[in-house]
Amino acid sequence: MYVAVKGGEAAIDNAHRLLAEVRRGDPAVPELTVAQIREQMRLLVDRVMTEGSLYDPDLAALALKQARGDVVEAVFLVRAYRTTLPRFGATEPVDTGAMTLARRISATFKDLPGGQVLGPTFDYTHRLVDFGLADAGSPDPAAEAEPEADAAACPRVTDLLGQAGLLEPSPPDEGAPVGDLTREPVDYPADRAVRLQGLARGDEGFLLALGYSTQRGYGRTHPFVGEIRVGAVELAFTPEELGFPVSLGTVALTECQMINQFHGHGAVPPQFTRGYGLVFGQGERKAMAMALVDRSLRAAELGEPVAVPAQDQEFVLAHCDSLQATGFVEHMKLPHYVDFQAELELVRRLRAEHAARAAAPAPASDESPLREAAE
């Protein structure tokens, strides 16, 4: 018998009114604007866009305001919003080689065309809290220098190394349909394009931990950062009614090319293999973690054993989405009164049977005692 329980409407309404008041915080403190969040909490906005899988900085900033800064809740809001919109189509694949660079580094090649451009980075800061930021103030203007002649043409490092055959080429585009996990459920083993789509929207913390696990020995891949580039690319889209590509505007992206030592197998000579990461905005940690896990998930393709979590497609892809994970974990706090009542009845009955057995005289037997776990 299914027993529906009703009640709590007034409590829920009042809880939401209370949430709105608490969200606002102390009314004596000026209210945050969406533009302030977008401009000054930019990396947080970028993370919500990436994991929400929707590029829209103002929307992500608004979602963060509504979610009181809770990233997963903001991702939930963004994903819910996208389900209300029609899809007009897909862009031309972005050309990261033509990116307007804000930052570009390589940990493997010191001298490369275009150079090492640090851009706005926390790297090499001392990580000392700057108490000066507690007071309002304007920073000194950034230094400027004349861009060098080679700065405009800044090839991807992998394009340079690939020419020597030392690096495996990217899988060629043969015009096959591009799998989309928002339209069709994932079948395992999943194609690499679908895996990358899943990793791109996956939770940064989860992928960071998995990437770290490969570095600590759970499926070593001997990675180097071939290149990280951060900057803006133009999106081109061909509307059906026009029949020619139009520029939609530019989006900020972070790309990570991880290159990995590989001993070769069978007909494949030793060469460097690759893992790839691409995320919205500036998200280097996420792009690096994504590239590490992308490479790990290629274990079967490269003839490596599939033995650890970071090599297991289903383990990674079925658990990396923060929205799916939080949905199942957090639903447990909603009322389960009836389920629990049934469990309670069962445990009461089992306890009564257990007590009855304990009270009965022990049977004479030479059976070996049951093995029990330590706890």
Added chain:
Amino acid sequence: MPSASQTPPEPGMPDLAARRQAMAWAGAATADELRDVLAQAGALPEAENLRAPETGLVMVRGRIGGDGRAFNAGEATVTRAAVRLPGGEIGFAYHLGRDRARARLAAILDAHWQRPEARPALAAALAEIAGRRADAAQQAARKAAATRVTFFTLARGED
């Protein structure tokens, strides 16, 4: 694709290339800038909606390894509009974001672009915006260039 938003449309360009650049520039402009462009060109902002401004999604594609097979990186919000001028010219706009008023103004601009007599004035007004954007881009490039690493080789050894 060569970046359509880098240079303003020039009078001598083939029609389609010039129109695409004008559309790209309109896409990079704010709603207020678009109103100014239309006003400067003496183009009336009145038009009939062929398609009311509408916000939707496009799937942004990347390539595996940057240059390989395509994959779906994530979506982006896009707003589109289509209008018809009293003279019958039809204009379109597709822009990132959710600004319906801006998309409609850009579609009106694109429709006026179909009138050859309106083009020079529109191109001149767009070129002003192009100049402002180019200055900003140049300054950003100069700031990035100041963070470029210069390596020094330290000689060590017995002699």
